[in-house]
Each structure stands twice: as C-alpha cells, then as structure tokens.
Amino acid sequence: MKIVTIVGARPQFIKAAVVSECIHKISKSNDINEIIVHTGQHYDYDLSKIFFEDLNLPKPKYNLNVGSGSHAEQLSNTLIRLEKIINNERPDMVLVFGDANSTLAGSLSAVKLCVPIAHVEAGARNFSLRIPEEVNRILTDRISAILLCSTQNCVKNLEREGICDGVFFTGDVMYDLHLRMRDKVQEDLTIFHNLEIQPGEYFLGTVHRPRNTDEKKRLKDIFVAFLELDKPIVLPLHPRTIENLKNIDLYERINRAPQIRLIKPLRYLELLRLVLDACAIFTDSGGMQKEAYFCQCPCITLFHNTSWPETLDNGWNRLVDSDKNRILEAAHQTIPQEQPRLDLFGDGNAGRLIVDRLLDCLANPRDIYL
The missing domain is CATH 3.40.50.2000 (Glycogen Phosphorylase B;)
Structure with missing residues (x-):
C-alpha cells in the first residue's frame, strides 16, 4: 500500500x-x-x-x-x-x-x-x-x-x-502537535534573552497575505499602527513583506524603531514559545489564529474575515482588517473571561x-x- x-x-x-x-x-x-x-x-x-x-x-x-x-x-x-x-x-x-x-x-x-x-x-x-x-x-x-x-x-x-x-x-493535526510540543518548550527562555523582551510583555505579529503586503495603503496602515504600540512587538517577516516595506519607504523606520524586533522567519518551536507568552498576536495567517487560540492568547486578525470562525468565540479572535484605529484599540483588549473551546478542534x-x-x-x- x-x-x-x-x-x-x-x-x-x-x-x-x-x-x-x-x-x-x-x-x-x-x-x-x-x-x-x-x-x-x-x-x-x-x-x-x-x-x-x-x-x-x-x-x-x-x-x-x-x-x-x-x-x-x-x-x-x-x-x-x-x-x-x-x-x-x-x-x-x-x-x-x-x-x-x-x-x-x-x-x-x-x-x-x-x-x-x-x-x-x-x-x-x-x-x-x-x-x-x-x-x-x-x-x-x-x-x-x-x-x-x-x-x-x-x-x-x-x-x-x-x-x-x-x-x-x-x-x-495542528492541535495534536501543539499538545505534544508546548510542555517541551515551556522552560526554554533563550529567545526572550536574544530578543531582549520579557514573557508576557510583548506582542507578536506576522503579515504575509498578498492583499496586505502588496496593497500599499493596507501595508502602511498596519505597520504605522505597529509603530504606535506601547509594548515591544516581534515581527518575523517574509522577505516579500520586507521588500514591499522598502518600496513604500517604511522599512528603515520600522527597522530603527526601539519597540520593534524585526527578525527572520522562525522555526516552529521558537514561534510556539513566543505565542505561549505573548500579550496578543497580530496576524493574517489562519494557522497563527489557531495557534493563538490553542495557547489561550488573544488574536487580532489583520483581515476582514477568517476561515476559522471557531476562534471568534468569546472574543479570543477579533477581525480588525487593516484599520489602524481598530488595530490599536484591539491591542488594549482584556483577556476574555470564558476559556477557548479547544474541543472544537x-x-x-x-x-x-x-x-x-x-x-x-x-x-x-x-x-x-x-
């Protein structure tokens, strides 16, 4: 067979x-x-x-x-x-x-x-x-x-x-892997030392959808919002995203901003470790929306809809699209009272x-x- x-x-x-x-x-x-x-x-x-x-x-x-x-x-x-x-x-x-x-x-x-x-x-x-x-x-x-x-x-x-x-x-299957790996990475604090951040005192962001990276206004609005956050944000960016930031003359400003940690894409275990202790996640990735939900980390989705509406339950995922004001408002959301329904997955x-x-x-x- x-x-x-x-x-x-x-x-x-x-x-x-x-x-x-x-x-x-x-x-x-x-x-x-x-x-x-x-x-x-x-x-x-x-x-x-x-x-x-x-x-x-x-x-x-x-x-x-x-x-x-x-x-x-x-x-x-x-x-x-x-x-x-x-x-x-x-x-x-x-x-x-x-x-x-x-x-x-x-x-x-x-x-x-x-x-x-x-x-x-x-x-x-x-x-x-x-x-x-x-x-x-x-x-x-x-x-x-x-x-x-x-x-x-x-x-x-x-x-x-x-x-x-x-x-x-x-x-x-992502939930299977999450359950298997989360305890293995929990004690590893290496990435926090390397990025000079404290557990529970940072945001994590990923931006890779063509609509967000290729449309100049959307890209600018999202990253200008990141510049105004009151905590550090870790951004493992796709090369295409970086190139498009350069095309709109925003890359150098992002790269120099003291609260922004611009890094290369991470391996799965490093990314999981960051999700576990982030204040919230900004993303346009369906996989990251699920990972945030599994980790009981508030998610702020930089798109107008989601293929995983289950994650919207009880406020664990919010759809803000590329609207700067909505992004910043969501960054100050409180952790939802009700626990995620992980059995949905x-x-x-x-x-x-x-x-x-x-x-x-x-x-x-x-x-x-x-």
Whole structure:
C-alpha cells in the first residue's frame, strides 16, 4: 500500500509531520509505504530543512525545487514534475494538506491520473474567491475522495456545497502537535534573552497575505499602527513583506524603531514559545489564529474575515482588517473571561483518526472516477 504525501510550505510541514508519524507507527503491521514529495514552494532551503528536522518529518524522496513565482508559474511547474512522479510511483492514494499552491497542484496531478486524493483540513472557507487559498481549497475539495475536516463547521461547509460522501471530522493535526510540543518548550527562555523582551510583555505579529503586503495603503496602515504600540512587538517577516516595506519607504523606520524586533522567519518551536507568552498576536495567517487560540492568547486578525470562525468565540479572535484605529484599540483588549473551546478542534488525536480513515478507505475504496 503506497501513499504519496505532497508538501511545499511551512504550514504543510507541520501538518504532515503529525500524520507521517502516525503512518510510521502502523506501517509495519499494515504494510504502508509513504513517499514524501517536497515541491519546494517554500524556497528557503535552510529553513525548510530545519522544519523537517525539528518535526521529525521523514526526508523527502523527491524535492522539486519549484521556488517562487506567480501562481501560474508555480502551478504549471509543479504539475509537470508531479505527473512524472505519480506515474512512476503509482500510489494507491495522494495525500495533500491545507490550501497552498502545492495542495492544488498535487490534487490536479492525481485526479488527472485517477489516483484518489485525501485532503487534510478540508472544508475550511473564507467565502471569498479573491483569496487565492480559497480557490485552492474549493477545487481540491471538489475532486478529493476523502475529506478530513478539522472542525464540525468545516463539515457543514462541505454539506452546503453538496459534498457529503467521504467527509470525516477528525480534529486538527495542528492541535495534536501543539499538545505534544508546548510542555517541551515551556522552560526554554533563550529567545526572550536574544530578543531582549520579557514573557508576557510583548506582542507578536506576522503579515504575509498578498492583499496586505502588496496593497500599499493596507501595508502602511498596519505597520504605522505597529509603530504606535506601547509594548515591544516581534515581527518575523517574509522577505516579500520586507521588500514591499522598502518600496513604500517604511522599512528603515520600522527597522530603527526601539519597540520593534524585526527578525527572520522562525522555526516552529521558537514561534510556539513566543505565542505561549505573548500579550496578543497580530496576524493574517489562519494557522497563527489557531495557534493563538490553542495557547489561550488573544488574536487580532489583520483581515476582514477568517476561515476559522471557531476562534471568534468569546472574543479570543477579533477581525480588525487593516484599520489602524481598530488595530490599536484591539491591542488594549482584556483577556476574555470564558476559556477557548479547544474541543472544537478535536481531542488531540487527529493524526491517528486520519490514518484510520485512510486505511478504511484504502481497504474499501470509493471510486469517484466512474
């Protein structure tokens, strides 16, 4: 029994690590052979390698080195390479994660060759086709044989679209990893010393969505708000964000500001350590919204909607878009009284449930290509 797992960006490494570990545990008794393909969509090779090492993700058999580029360039280059690999390996199933271009490319490559697709994190929706990831999600879900949902809300989203067969609520693999790693990093204070910040006395921010980084007014409004915060803010920024800050003559001001800690993207364990003790998180990342929720850290989302409405419960996540005044107002919010409902994302056994579903479906295949 052979499964080809396709990854290409940091969030996918995190999710795949949990599932791959579960596959490895039962591989001998169930004769499962997992082959990992790294598309290279995340083109920082050193940081990509660190993620594989930190999370004990098996070394990929194939690295496609697709790199950066437009959506069309990434998709076309990945499709061409993946088709050859899937033809050569002839897997029983292709496993994809999330909503990156690697997700869609892997799904399209598989469906054209009539190989069943399993989609982890199926059914998440922003309800806006202006968001590239939303297009990737919808298309991938439409052609997947197995749809593995992080929350019951994701199941309902699929039902509204008429997708009911092959849909399973498993919980969120990111929650699995969070539970496993949080105690391991709790005592490590190295990053606080390096950044000259105190636990509980700083903000954490990430800005990477094209709409926030490419639209000059949105980018300026967000970072001018950061300059007016009354506590230090740690900003691990994507190279594209830095380049666009330079284009609007804001980078030097940000870089010199005493309360701003401008750093390179972090490895997962370092980022988790910062989330655990941040006053609040400013982000446009769906993954970070969930991580903040798991850590019981208030989240301020720099977008007008979220694919994880569960995190809005009881005020743990606030949607402020790029509005400077709303950003600063939210920075002074008090910690919500009611605890997050972490059970909305499962019980920490999503990886095992996903593998169980894969085994069931491989033993009793559902042919959607008739």
